[in-house]
Amino acid sequence: MTLRCELNINGGSRRVLIVGKEEETPEHLALRLAAAILFFDGDPALEAGPDDPLLADIGFQPDLLVPDGVGGIKVWVECGNVAENKLIKVARRIKEGRLVVLKESVEAAQRQRVVVNAEVRNHEKVDVWGFPRADFAKWMAAIKETNYIYGEASGQSLNLVLNETAFSVDLVSCS
Numbered sequence: 613m614t615l616r617c618e619l620n621i622n623g624g625s626r627r628v629l630i631v632g633k634e635e636e637t638p639e640h641l642a643l644r645l646a647a648a649i650l651f652f653d654g655d656p657a658l659e660a661g662p663d664d665p666l667l668a669d670i671g672f673q674p675d676l677l678v679p680d681g682v683g684g685i686k687v688w689v690e691c692g693n694v695a696e697n698k699l700i701k702v703a704r705r706i707k708e709g710r711l712v713v714l715k716e717s718v719e720a721a722q723r724q725r726v727v728v729n730a731e732v733r734n735h736e737k738v739d740v741w742g743f744p745r746a747d748f749a750k751w752m753a754a755i756k757e758t759n760y761i762y763g764e765a766s767g768q769s770l771n772l773v774l775n776e777t778a779f780s781v782d783l784v785s786c787s
Contacts, residue, residue, distance in 0.1 A: 620762035621652040643691035643714045647676040654678035685709035711738045718742040718784045725786040741783040
């Protein structure tokens with residue numbers, strides 16, 4: 613599945629193509645779209661590949677990456693299910709940046725937080741955010757292959773229209 617998106621967020625515009633890999637579910641793509649909007653102002657890279665110099669010492673690829681502008685990583689984003697091993701290694705290998713995990717529900721985010729706190733040595737560098745369940749269901753229902761999104765995103769808040777569906781949602785931070 614591929615999502616073609618026209619983003620008009622916080623006064624800026626960008627066309628985005630989110631190409632799903634074979635193993636990615638529609639829910640995963642929906643979370644990647646949410647991440648692209650949440651981090652819109654940081655000019656995120658949606659397809660950072662193994663040849664990207666920012667990833668040279670990491671050994672993994674993110675779902676979304678926000679560069680810091682001076683050759684480092686400001687934010688590394690993982691969406692949905694993420695392997696414990698990957699979280700541990702990425703949290704250790706990104707130097708100054710932070711790691712954000714987006715989940716499809718608050719309950720899933722809370723479960724992820726327990727794992728992060730128990731397994732990741734520097735767990736304070738990892739933010740885990742979850743959609744309220746009803747809002748994520750509405751988000752999924754509104755997504756089409758071609759999407760027009762306009763509005764505002766700030767921190768963990770989305771105040772926008774996706775196609776013809778209005779959203780005002782605050783993702784819940786699990787600490």
